[in-house]
Amino acid sequence: MTREVAVLGVGMHPWGKWGRNFVEYGVEAAQAALADAGLEWRDIEFVAGADTIRNGYPGFIAGATFSQALGWKGNRVASCYAACASGAQALNVARAQILAGFCDVALVVGADTTPKGFFAPVGGERHDDPDWLRFRLLGATNPTYFALYARRRMELYGATSEDFAKVKVKNARHGLANPYARYRKEVTIEEVLASPVVADPLRLLDICATSDGAAAVVLTSVEFARRHTTNPVTVAAISTVTPTYPQTIIEMPNFSTDSAAAVAPPERSFRDAIAFAAYEEAGIGPDDLDLAEVYDLSTALELDWYENIGLCKEGEAERLLNDGDTSLGGRVPVNPSGGLACFGEAIPAQALAQVCEITWQLRGQAGDRQVEGARVGLTVNQGLFGHGSSVILKR
Amino acid sequence: MSDKTRVPAVEGWFTTDPDRPALIGTRCTTCGTYSFPRETSICKNPACTGREFDEVELSRRGVIWSYTNACYQPPPPYVPTTDPFEPFAIAAVELAEEKMVVLGQLVPGVDIGDLSVGTEVELVLDTLFEDDEHEYLVWKWRPVSEGAR
Numbered sequence: 001m002t003r004e005v006a007v008l009g010v011g012m013h014p015w016g017k018w019g020r021n022f023v024e025y026g027v028e029a030a031q032a033a034l035a036d037a038g039l040e041w042r043d044i045e046f047v048a049g050a051d052t053i054r055n056g057y058p059g060f061i062a063g064a065t066f067s068q069a070l071g072w073k074g075n076r077v078a079s080c081y082a083a084c085a086s087g088a089q090a091l092n093v094a095r096a097q098i099l100a101g102f103c104d105v106a107l108v109v110g111a112d113t114t115p116k117g118f119f120a121p122v123g124g125e126r127h128d129d130p131d132w133l134r135f136r137l138l139g140a141t142n143p144t145y146f147a148l149y150a151r152r153r154m155e156l157y158g159a160t161s162e163d164f165a166k167v168k169v170k171n172a173r174h175g176l177a178n179p180y181a182r183y184r185k186e187v188t189i190e191e192v193l194a195s196p197v198v199a200d201p202l203r204l205l206d207i208c209a210t211s212d213g214a215a216a217v218v219l220t221s222v223e224f225a226r227r228h229t230t231n232p233v234t235v236a237a238i239s240t241v242t243p244t245y246p247q248t249i250i251e252m253p254n255f256s257t258d259s260a261a262a263v264a265p266p267e268r269s270f271r272d273a274i275a276f277a278a279y280e281e282a283g284i285g286p287d288d289l290d291l292a293e294v295y296d297l298s299t300a301l302e303l304d305w306y307e308n309i310g311l312c313k314e315g316e317a318e319r320l321l322n323d324g325d326t327s328l329g330g331r332v333p334v335n336p337s338g339g340l341a342c343f344g345e346a347i348p349a350q351a352l353a354q355v356c357e358i359t360w361q362l363r364g365q366a367g368d369r370q371v372e373g374a375r376v377g378l379t380v381n382q383g384l385f386g387h388g389s390s391v392i393l394k395r
Numbered sequence: 396m397s398d399k400t401r402v403p404a405v406e407g408w409f410t411t412d413p414d415r416p417a418l419i420g421t422r423c424t425t426c427g428t429y430s431f432p433r434e435t436s437i438c439k440n441p442a443c444t445g446r447e448f449d450e451v452e453l454s455r456r457g458v459i460w461s462y463t464n465a466c467y468q469p470p471p472p473y474v475p476t477t478d479p480f481e482p483f484a485i486a487a488v489e490l491a492e493e494k495m496v497v498l499g500q501l502v503p504g505v506d507i508g509d510l511s512v513g514t515e516v517e518l519v520l521d522t523l524f525e526d527d528e529h530e531y532l533v534w535k536w537r538p539v540s541e542g543a544r
Contacts, residue, residue, distance in 0.1 A: 118467070118470050120470035125472070127406075132472060133405065135469055135472050136405075136472040136473060137405055137523065139469040141465065144463055148460075148461040148487050151462060151463055152460070152461040155512040197466050198466055199463045199464060199465060200507055201463075202463075245440055245441050248495075250496050250498065255432065255497065256431045259428050259430065259495040260494035260495070261427060261493055261495075262423070262426045262440060263442070
């Protein structure tokens with residue numbers, strides 16, 4: 001019995017700061033994905049929605065929200081929240097429904113409308129919520145955590161602000177021709193280094209913005225897909241692992257790591273374990289990848305991911321970047337879409353946007369940013385409160 | 396000195412001993428693992444079902460694992476204390492005995508250019524913010540000067 005499912009259709013609403021209701025974006029992305037799959041809304045048996053927590057009740061029940069918006073027709077739904085990993089979590093739920101034989105065709109949708117500036121915790125006085133307390137007691141924003149990792153890279157491996165800037169320059173170039181990207185403009189190293197420091201050593205142009213946007217995926221059984229297309233993109237793995245105790249790297253929104261006093265740290269750090277689980281499930285390794293979409297919340301974090309997904313050993317990411325291995329035309333292009341550097345983050349849509357990009361790449365439909373002959377691609381992402389996500393697609 | 400009542404900004408996370416303040420954590424009486432903030436339900440070690448914990452004061456000194464600063468005013472519920480906003484520094488500090496890393500602001504006036512991974516720091520109490528009657532306290536890290544070692 002095959003454990004694979006197929007990506008029959010993908011669609012997105014352009015990223016930006018549109019200020020409209022997130023449901024509108026989600027519906028547009030869903031309709032684009034349906035058209036791409038050659039299907040109609042009435043063909044969809046199951047809807048998995050990736051939730052948004054900053055848009056009121058409709059955001060908490062995204063599966064129902066999008067189903068109602070597209071027209072109630074009795075289909076079953078699920079609504080998933082896993083912070084930045086929500087999209088992959090929703091994808092995984094849809095996959096399980098298909099593999100269990102409960103349905104053949106599912107629609108997965110994530111959409112967000114975001115406020116300006118730093119992400120803040122949801123409102124109210126909540127003295128037992130670490131996400132609230134970290135702002136109150138520490139003034140620790142999301143970039144605080146990104147910056148702690150970045151500084152650690154500098155001190156341990158000799159990374160420089162120029163290295164970080166080069167990630168932005170690369171991604172800005174990759175995203176130039178992406179019609180769904182919010183920022184489509186070349187950026188120079190000098191411009192990055194001249195942008196104001198937000199959380200030392202990270203500058204404004206090192207850190208991803210917050211955006212509105214939506215992405216949708218039509219997921220089907222392989223048999224169903226083969227009746228509609230000759231050579232479908234398939235999902236070889238979806239990793240949604242959580243950390244293993246003791247987690248010894250400080251993670252958003254926590255005040256401390258776990259203690260390693262009584263139990264030795266696990267063999268792999270959490271971020272290493274996310275991709276490892278995906279590789280294991282797909283039965284492949286890092287050498288098999290033609291491209292990757294990694295979660296560049298900051299430029300420095302993209303470098304961490306190179307090591308976490310096994311493109312190089314620890315401390316070698318700067319060399320990989322500087323050798324051009326991760327640029328379009330290089331050995332294994334990373335973030336050919338332009339990544340978060342060009343998109344900004346639309347939380348519940350982002351992990352699905354990564355899947356959309358890899359799908360277009362594997363079909364040879366990525367236009368000016370096409371990775372030649374791409375057959376296997378990996379996405380990786382991490383949501384706060386211990387949510388990992390990694391999807392491997394192949395064709 | 397203000398005559399306002401000094402109260403912790405969060406209940407039960409640290410002692411308010413003026414000379415030797417300490418973070419309050421717990422140690423599982425079954426497996427010995429530490430937690431901060433304190434554990435109250437079941438041990439987080441998946442191999443342990445302990446439900447009893449000794450309250451312990453965590454090490455008052457540690458070394459910097461990494462550090463950064465906040466150049467822009469964080470959004471609420473952060474309470475600004477100056478207008479205009481003045482940047483402050485934040486460190487992740489490794490505690491040797493507990494084998495854990497704990498975040499905290501650094502005391503005002505620390506130049507992060509003077510810090511590096513491995514810099515020794517100690518825990519002190521400082522004002523987080525004030526209202527009309529109270530001065531709310533929080534823990535902060537202060538570099539240990541050469542002479543004080």
